[in-house]
Amino acid sequence: MTGQPLLSVKDLRVEFPSRRGVLTAIDGISFDLREGEVLGVVGESGAGKSLTGTAVIGLLEPPGRIAGGEIRLKGERIDNLPPAAMRKLRGKRIGMVFQDPLTSLNPLFTIGDQIIETIMTHLPVSERQARDRAVALLEEVGIPAAGQRLSAYPHQFSGGMRQRVVIALALCAEPELVIADEPTTALDVSVQSQIIRLLQRVCRDHGTAVMLITHDMGVIAETADRVAVMYSGRIAEIGPVRDVIKSPSHPYTIGLMGAIPSLTGDHDRLTQIPGSMPRLDSIPTGCAFNPRCALTMDRCRVERPDLIPAGESQAACWKLLESEEASR
Amino acid sequence: MLAFTIRRLLQAVLVMLVVALISFTLFRFVGDPVNQMVGVETTPEQREALRERLGLNDPVLVQFGRFITKAARFDFGTSYQFRQPVAELIGRRLPATLELSFVSAVLALLVGIPMGVYTGLHRDSWLSKLFLSISLIGISLPTFFIGILLIFVFAVTLQWLPSFGRGGVVQLGWWSTGLLTWSGIKALILPAITLGLFQMTLIMRLVRSEMLEVIRTDYIKFARARGLRERSINFRHALKNTLVPVITITGLQLGSIIAFAIITETVFQWPGMGLLFLQAVQNVDIPIMAAYLMLIAFLFVTINLIVDLLYFRVDPRLRVERAAH
Amino acid sequence: MTTVTDKTPDRQEPAAPGRIARVLDSDIFHSFWRSKVTVLSAFITLLFIIGAAFAPWLAPHNPFDLATISILDARLPPIGMEYHDPSYLLGTDDQGRDVFSGILYGARISLAVGFLSVFFAAVVGVLLGLIAGYVGGKVDAIIMRIAEVQLTFPAILIALLVDGVARALVGNLDRERYAFWILVFSIALSFWVQFARTVRGSTLVERNKEYVQAARLIGIPPFLIMIRHVLPNVIGPVLVIATINLGLAVITEATLSFLGVGIPPTQPSLGTLVRIGNDFLFSGEWWIAMFPGCALAILVLAVNLLGDWLRDALNPKLR
Numbered sequence: 012m013t014g015q016p017l018l019s020v021k022d023l024r025v026e027f028p029s030r031r032g033v034l035t036a037i038d039g040i041s042f043d044l045r046e047g048e049v050l051g052v053v054g055e056s057g058a059g060k061s062l063t064g065t066a067v068i069g070l071l072e073p074p075g076r077i078a079g080g081e082i083r084l085k086g087e088r089i090d091n092l093p094p095a096a097m098r099k100l101r102g103k104r105i106g107m108v109f110q111d112p113l114t115s116l117n118p119l120f121t122i123g124d125q126i127i128e129t130i131m132t133h134l135p136v137s138e139r140q141a142r143d144r145a146v147a148l149l150e151e152v153g154i155p156a157a158g159q160r161l162s163a164y165p166h167q168f169s170g171g172m173r174q175r176v177v178i179a180l181a182l183c184a185e186p187e188l189v190i191a192d193e194p195t196t197a198l199d200v201s202v203q204s205q206i207i208r209l210l211q212r213v214c215r216d217h218g219t220a221v222m223l224i225t226h227d228m229g230v231i232a233e234t235a236d237r238v239a240v241m242y243s244g245r246i247a248e249i250g251p252v253r254d255v256i257k258s259p260s261h262p263y264t265i266g267l268m269g270a271i272p273s274l275t276g277d278h279d280r281l282t283q284i285p286g287s288m289p290r291l292d293s294i295p296t297g298c299a300f301n302p303r304c305a306l307t308m309d310r311c312r313v314e315r316p317d318l319i320p321a322g323e324s325q326a327a328c329w330k331l332l333e334s335e336e337a338s339r
Numbered sequence: 340m341l342a343f344t345i346r347r348l349l350q351a352v353l354v355m356l357v358v359a360l361i362s363f364t365l366f367r368f369v370g371d372p373v374n375q376m377v378g379v380e381t382t383p384e385q386r387e388a389l390r391e392r393l394g395l396n397d398p399v400l401v402q403f404g405r406f407i408t409k410a411a412r413f414d415f416g417t418s419y420q421f422r423q424p425v426a427e428l429i430g431r432r433l434p435a436t437l438e439l440s441f442v443s444a445v446l447a448l449l450v451g452i453p454m455g456v457y458t459g460l461h462r463d464s465w466l467s468k469l470f471l472s473i474s475l476i477g478i479s480l481p482t483f484f485i486g487i488l489l490i491f492v493f494a495v496t497l498q499w500l501p502s503f504g505r506g507g508v509v510q511l512g513w514w515s516t517g518l519l520t521w522s523g524i525k526a527l528i529l530p531a532i533t534l535g536l537f538q539m540t541l542i543m544r545l546v547r548s549e550m551l552e553v554i555r556t557d558y559i560k561f562a563r564a565r566g567l568r569e570r571s572i573n574f575r576h577a578l579k580n581t582l583v584p585v586i587t588i589t590g591l592q593l594g595s596i597i598a599f600a601i602i603t604e605t606v607f608q609w610p611g612m613g614l615l616f617l618q619a620v621q622n623v624d625i626p627i628m629a630a631y632l633m634l635i636a637f638l639f640v641t642i643n644l645i646v647d648l649l650y651f652r653v654d655p656r657l658r659v660e661r662a663a664h
Numbered sequence: 665m666t667t668v669t670d671k672t673p674d675r676q677e678p679a680a681p682g683r684i685a686r687v688l689d690s691d692i693f694h695s696f697w698r699s700k701v702t703v704l705s706a707f708i709t710l711l712f713i714i715g716a717a718f719a720p721w722l723a724p725h726n727p728f729d730l731a732t733i734s735i736l737d738a739r740l741p742p743i744g745m746e747y748h749d750p751s752y753l754l755g756t757d758d759q760g761r762d763v764f765s766g767i768l769y770g771a772r773i774s775l776a777v778g779f780l781s782v783f784f785a786a787v788v789g790v791l792l793g794l795i796a797g798y799v800g801g802k803v804d805a806i807i808m809r810i811a812e813v814q815l816t817f818p819a820i821l822i823a824l825l826v827d828g829v830a831r832a833l834v835g836n837l838d839r840e841r842y843a844f845w846i847l848v849f850s851i852a853l854s855f856w857v858q859f860a861r862t863v864r865g866s867t868l869v870e871r872n873k874e875y876v877q878a879a880r881l882i883g884i885p886p887f888l889i890m891i892r893h894v895l896p897n898v899i900g901p902v903l904v905i906a907t908i909n910l911g912l913a914v915i916t917e918a919t920l921s922f923l924g925v926g927i928p929p930t931q932p933s934l935g936t937l938v939r940i941g942n943d944f945l946f947s948g949e950w951w952i953a954m955f956p957g958c959a960l961a962i963l964v965l966a967v968n969l970l971g972d973w974l975r976d977a978l979n980p981k982l983r
Contacts, residue, residue: 098563101563114556114557115560
């Protein structure tokens with residue numbers, strides 16, 4: 012990795028104080044994102060992938076809070092910015108696409124209102140210019156008759172169309188990074204791939220980096236350059252998509268790959284990972300995956316593994332160290 | 340939109356008919372009207388003649404029809420206690436009640452909504468907690484006791500404001516207003532606060548809880564994620580979404596303000612219809628009770644109609660869905 | 665909650681603490697003790713209930729016993745003011761009746777009217793709600809229409825009307841004898857709607873569940889099943905509505921009595937006491953109205969705070 016990364020997250024910890032003690036939802040994760048790169052973040056629900064996104068854009072809901080580590084955007088620390096500065100950065104430098112397009116648009120305002128307001132908040136343009144820009148953006152995301160649709164209300168659009176509007180909204184001030192939090196989960200299967208391709212195309216055209224949060228390994232395989240697999244608030248494995256998919260190193264990733272049905276391939280039974288992810292208040296010591304792992308060793312139950320290089324990628328598993336030593 | 344309006348109008352008419360039926364039943368069957376109108380020495384023949392003349396021997400449906408047609412012309416017969424036409428009695432008292440109710444409602448809205456927005460946005464600030472405590476006390480204090488407290492402090496102890504009556508009144512056609520004289524305005528202050536306080540706390544708590552709800556929605560989160568200005572998020576995007584329920588409840592509240600005026604008018608001896616109605620209840624003056632009931636129902640129905648139409652202004656979703664029907 | 669002292673084989677239910685222990689560990693219980701305001705309001709409410717229930721034994725004087733009251737003791741100020749009489753803690757009214765005892769007896773009547781009317785409103789409302797939700801169709805439409813029309817009228821107005829009708833029916837003199845029950849009836853009548861609406865909603869949800877259909881197939885009267893399954897579901901909301909309505913019922917009773925259409929002065933409730941005292945406000949005897957009024961306000965405030973807490977505790981989503 013050469014040059015300065017666009018986004019750099021180091022040892023990020025997110026905590027939720029609760030009546031029964033502090034829950035650690037994200038426990039020391041680190042990753043980098045280069046300009047124009049698409050990073051996929053996968054994991055089961057509750058693994059902390061959405062929280063990572065909200066932490067980066069500074070929208071953690073109290074009582075959730077960043078308890079440690081740092082987040083840098085082009086080298087500049089953004090996790091401790093004052094609220095006003097962070098507000099200016101949101102939308103302008105980091106955009107976000109939410110999961111459900113049906114609920115992420117304000118029902119009482121026309122989409123024109125919403126786009127123009129966002130543009131004028133961040134860019135020094137006149138209302139006339141903002142309007143032209145809005146029309147151009149809507150055309151770019153594939154809304155037909157964009158000029159007339161400016162005065163339409165969100166409920167007059169279908170789900171897929173609304174998600175296009177949401178993407179236009181996220182991109183309207185030319186951010187360097189877009190965080191897309193499960194952008195297709197709430198959509199019909201038939202439009203999911205259209206939206207994913209649209210997001211990919213538009214971001215490539217604008218040179219925008221994407222942090223694509225999803226639980227769908229298929230989407231990642233199709234879209235991302237690199238992927239981070241999250242488990243129980245930690246990164247289990249991170250690396251180039253091809254590597255991770257072709258030769259996953261972490262037992263959890265291997266399990267995940269076993270769980271994708273393949274259209275072309277063999278008719279093997281889909282493998283399933285036994286058990287389920289631990290709740291936040293009962294994360295086991297050592298490797299969080301150890302109770303479900305077929306290869307658990309004594310060390311896994313006591314000591315937490317760090318990311319260990321495995322080919323092009325890195326994985327947090329003691330087995331790797333063992334095989335490395337064995338091959339030496 | 341038109342179809343919707345017509346349907347609402349029909350519903351309103353239906354409600355009015357039901358209320359008219361209740362009023363009529365009161366009027367006709369609770370206490371014999373003839374007994375109320377004649378003395379002890381009246382002979383049975385005279386009574387019978389009066390019954391015939393009043394149409395009390397006609398079929399009930401005919402009587403009900405007559406009651407409604409008369410009611411539509413504001414003819415509710417003669418008060419038993421005052422021996423005067425009910426419509427005239429009420430007409431004379433109406434302006435006092437409406438003025439009081441209107442001023443209270445405006446007060447409740449102007450103070451309640453900003454307080455609600457503030458407490459919704461700054462949940463944990465000490466000022467919010469203070470507002471909330473005050474509102475709880477406001478809800479727990481019975482209206483009449485608020486009035487008495489205010490009288491005790493501002494009229495008896497400090498002697499700043501009058502404790503009863505309307506003060507100087509100016510006649511504008513058939514409407515009498517106290518808003519044009521200084522003494523009239525001074526007389527209005529305490530009753531208006533008394534009447535408005537309860538509604539104000541209700542509106543404040545409603546706006547607050549709606550605000551809390553709206554602020555959690557995805558579209559507000561998305562607005563934040565787009566870096567919109569805090570003020571625009573709170574006062575444009577969030578507030579507008581709280582308005583639909585607020586309009587509903589406020590509409591209902593405005594109606595109940597007019598009814599609650601009974602209490603305030605009693606405490607402050609305010610010469611409005613509430614006081615008239617209370618005297619009617621105590622003296623079993625059925626025509627006044629019936630007329631008051633009809634009038635209140637009419638005001639309610641009108642307010643509800645206006646509220647429903649206001650929805651269309653606020654919520655674009657309704658416009659389309661209704662049109663599609 | 666329990667500590668394991670020795671490892672006897674007798675460990676059959678390790679994860680099943682008793683019912684009481686579960687209640688003690690529940691979130692509701694914790695949120696109760698955590699909120700000082702709630703504990704205080706519960707304490708005050710309890711104090712009022714005890715004071716009201718045992719008024720004849722607790723009150724220093726009997727305000728209704730004409731033999732013990734003397735007009736010579738009339739309008740004595742409360743303790744701490746000039747000319748006070750130490751046996752009258754909060755002073756006396758125009759008849760020489762002890763204000764403090766009057767409050768105890770008054771709270772008795774206020775609370776009785778409040779509890780009874782809310783109880784009847786809840787019974788009627790829950791039943792009608794169950795019927796409306798379960799039977800559906802025309803019955804549902806009629807019940808809910810009535811509810812809607814009634815909702816447009818404030819409780820106080822309905823209660824006043826019922827009172828007016830009652831006067832017309834039984835005559836002004838007899839009314840005093842029945843005043844208590846007329847009041848209970850008219851307040852209950854104006855409060856049932858909220859219960860009915862809540863229960864109807866839950867019933868509608870429950871009715872369409874499969875086990876109800878299944879029960880019908882086996883031949884169990886589904887209505888019984890409904891009651892068994894719907895009631896537990898709505899007990900929380902019904903409790904919240906009941907608590908909040910208790911405060912409202914006490915206010916309504918007091919208001920009606922203050923307006924002179926409620927409890928007659930021979931058996932004064934808190935509202936009646938304020939009405940009596942109101943006449944003496946201008947002549948300087950403020951305590952006759954103020955103490956009963958403050959007692960009323962504190963009682964209602966405490967009940968409302970309890971209701972607020974209950975609503976939040978049972979519905980964490982709203983917080």
